[in-house]
Amino acid sequence: MKAYHLESFGSINGIRLREQAIPALQAHDVLVKIKAASINRRDQYILHQTYPLPARADIIPLSDGAGEVVAVGKDVTRFAVGDRVMGNYFVRWRAGRIGMDIMDQLGCTRDGMLAEYAVLHEDSVVQVPAHLSYAEASTLPCSALTAWSALTNVRAGDTVLTIGSGGVSVFVIQFAKTLGAKVFVLTSREEKIEKLKALGADHVLNYKTNSTWSKAILELTHGTGVNLVVETGGIDTVAQSVQAVAMGGEIALLSPATTLGKVDVVDARAILTPLFVRCITLQPRFVGSRLAFEAMNRAIEQHNLHPLIAKTFSFDAARDAYHYLAAGEVMGKIVIAME
Numbered sequence: 501m502k503a504y505h506l507e508s509f510g511s512i513n514g515i516r517l518r519e520q521a522i523p524a525l526q527a528h529d530v531l532v533k534i535k536a537a538s539i540n541r542r543d544q545y546i547l548h549q550t551y552p553l554p555a556r557a558d559i560i561p562l563s564d565g566a567g568e569v570v571a572v573g574k575d576v577t578r579f580a581v582g583d584r585v586m587g588n589y590f591v592r593w594r595a596g597r598i599g600m601d602i603m604d605q606l607g608c609t610r611d612g613m614l615a616e617y618a619v620l621h622e623d624s625v626v627q628v629p630a631h632l633s634y635a636e637a638s639t640l641p642c643s644a645l646t647a648w649s650a651l652t653n654v655r656a657g658d659t660v661l662t663i664g665s666g667g668v669s670v671f672v673i674q675f676a677k678t679l680g681a682k683v684f685v686l687t688s689r690e691e692k693i694e695k696l697k698a699l700g701a702d703h704v705l706n707y708k709t710n711s712t713w714s715k716a717i718l719e720l721t722h723g724t725g726v727n728l729v730v731e732t733g734g735i736d737t738v739a740q741s742v743q744a745v746a747m748g749g750e751i752a753l754l755s756p757a758t759t760l761g762k763v764d765v766v767d768a769r770a771i772l773t774p775l776f777v778r779c780i781t782l783q784p785r786f787v788g789s790r791l792a793f794e795a796m797n798r799a800i801e802q803h804n805l806h807p808l809i810a811k812t813f814s815f816d817a818a819r820d821a822y823h824y825l826a827a828g829e830v831m832g833k834i835v836i837a838m839e
Contacts (some may be wrong), residue, residue, distance in 0.1 A: 503615030504818055505558050509549045512822045515561065523619045527575040530622055532585060535634035537565035537613040537836045538713070539821050540642045541755075542558055546608055547822070555608045563589045563606040565613025566628055566637035567838075576622045584628040587613065588790045589641045591624040595791040602620030602808065606641075609751045613638075614818060616838060626793050629801045639807040639833040640797070643667030647675055648796040650730045650752035651784075652822040657679030658727040661717060661744060663707075665692050665831040668754060670808045672730050678803045684726060686713060686733075692831055714743035725749060741776045750781040815839075 501522050501808065525531055543561055545551035569583040579585060591610055592602040608613040624812035628637040647668050654660060654676060661684040662672040676683045677700040685701040687693060693704045703720055707713050718725055725746035731738055734755045741751050775782060788796075799805075810832035812823040818836050825834055 501616040502815075503560050504612075504615075504774045506547065506555065506561050507558060509547060509555075512826075514547070515822065517816075517818075522617050525571060525619060525809055526621075527573045529573045529619050530569050530576060530579050531571045532565075532567040532583070532587070532618045532620060532625075532626060534565045534567040534613055534616060534618055534838050536567075536638040536668075536838060537562050538638045538643075539825055539826070539834050539836065542562065542642065543607065544822070544826060551608065552839075553603060553605065553608055555610055556610075559609075560613075560615050560618075562612040562614040562836075563587075563608070563740065564638055564641045565618065566634045566640075567618070568615075569839050571593050572622075574752040578622045584634070584637070585618050585625045585701065586627060586628055586641055586793075587618065588624045588793055589645065589787045590789065591621065593789045594623060598786065598789075605803035614836065616643060616815075624790065625772055626790060626797060630795050632806070633802065634833045635805045635809060635812065635837060638835055639667065639809065640800075641793070642787055643833060644671045644800075644807065645793050645796055646754060647671035647730070648799075649785045649788040649792060650754065651675050651679065651681075651728070653750060654679050654728055658682070659684065659721060659724075659746075660728045660730065661686070661726045661741075662730040662740075663733040664669050664825045665689075665696060666732070667830075667833045669730070670699060670832050674805050675799070676700075678799065678805070681727075684717060684720065689829060695831065711721060712740070712795050714740040717744040719745070724767060728752060732752065739770050741774050742771050742780065744816050745778075747778045748780070749778075750783055752783055752785045754785055809835050811835070812837050 507516045533705045546555045566586045597697045658681045660676045660681045662669040663686045682702045685704045686707040688708045696704045727749045729741040731753045810830045815838045
């Protein structure tokens with residue numbers, strides 16, 4: 501089979517395509533012919549060794565992919581040949597709390613999906629929602645499940661703010677609307693405003709022309725603030741996120757990195773004091789378990805949701821997908837089609 505390997509860190513040129521044997525199946529493994537994969541910002545972090553979990557040398561990249569089961573181990577009971585499946589981001593996290601003993605991840609410590617075939621333990625595999633294509637399904641394991649987990653405490657009538665228009669933020673908009681929430685979105689591009697509203701956003705602000713956007717959010721919520729901020733911006737936006745969230749609200753922290761621009765020095769008191777005084781919860785959200793993945797997929801089927809794909813690359817042009825993501829300003833997901 502053909503598979504990409506991360507032969508050296510620090511440069512997209514270090515991702516090399518090689519021929520290799522298909523790995524042997526163990527008793528509880530399934531062999532998946534990958535039809536499509538998708539790339540996440542996390543894959544850039546791994547490439548540049550800024551991801552919190554060190555990647556294994558010579559790893560096959562990408563956590564996200566979807567394909568068809570073409571062979572099963574002798575003791576497999578959950579899947580059969582012909583099933584359409586995706587791998588779970590955390591290969592050993594079935595349910596409950598995450599722990600260091602179950603931190604293994606596809607495309608990081610375990611070989612990922614940027615290959616023609618993948619061998620996965622049956623307990624780390626889930627069914628593709630029936631109405632989705634392989635390309636659409638390939639976008640779900642990281643971005644969609646992260647968005648789903650961030651919205652854990654959202655109820656009908658709540659207000660949600662998400663930052664940016666990448667894969668996670670688009671899924672936040674889609675999921676939050678199915679929950680009956682009002683959604684606020686920040687973007688840096690005027691041309692994206694109407695597109696984001698078409699996805700379901702109720703209010704869209706340009707954070708470059710509204711540098712004190714937290715004040716604008718307070719005005720739009722009549723001084724109350726939003727119930728939840730899905731904080732995708734990281735260090736350079738969290739101080740304003742604290743100002744934009746309501747009393748007793750929550751900030752779902754998805755990344756500690758800086759992503760929207762040059763960060764200023766932040767006074768810790770500007771963050772910690774309002775967190776304490778207004779009883780705000782700052783909660784990291786890190787993708788999710790297999791059972792959470794399956795619950796999300798049921799919701800996707802029930803509401804007939806379709807992921808937004810920004811651009812598709814061929815398998816041979818997989819490194820171009822990395823370049824496209826690195827250029828920024830992507831709205832939705834980037835897919836690599838194997839066929």
